[in-house]
Amino acid sequence: MKPFWRKSAVALCILLASGVASAAGKLTPAECTDYPFQPLSKPVTHAQLMQELSELESVGYEPSARDENNYPSDIQLAQARLRLKYRADCLGQNVKVPTTRIDSGSNLFAPM
Template identity: 65%
Template sequence: MNRTSRMLISAFALVASTSALAAKLTPQECHDYPFVPLKGEVTHAQLMQELEELESVGYNPSAGDDADYPSDIDTAEQRLHAKYETDCHPADHVAANNAAAN
């Protein structure tokens, strides 16, 4: 593969990952599993939604490298929680940023 092709592929991957991270949680997602404890059992659809959310912040379950498990999913969960805080509690996020700046 030549250098130009590698650069284009890298640029595309960067844009795709940035787009995935830029996607905001909807109000419905903010008030649903995995962000809100459930009163009943978790459904298959909810588990698939959680996996999609984890993948949107960089988790790759098919990477096949068990040496990184569970740190890779822990990192993705931390990123997902930060996304939740930013999207679902924007006033708290702004206040925290202002406090950190002072």
């Protein structure tokens, strides 16, 4: 029974590491032209929502934090950081993603 759990734990670690590694890098050209950065003509798919969640997590959003006191500001901050990442990776703009609080009056909080 132990080898099964050991193999499962190793497989899970590899899966999580690969997801984190792919989410932490630059946005690809395909990601730059897809949801949430470009308007869609059809309904959002589950895969697109999962990709958006992965991108939000790559800039610091933690949906499992269970801190209702910071909602919705925590996801809005992650969306603002993701917009900066988009501007840097997809538009070639020289921007830095802030690690501190972004002013709520900033245009970064405008919908994607």
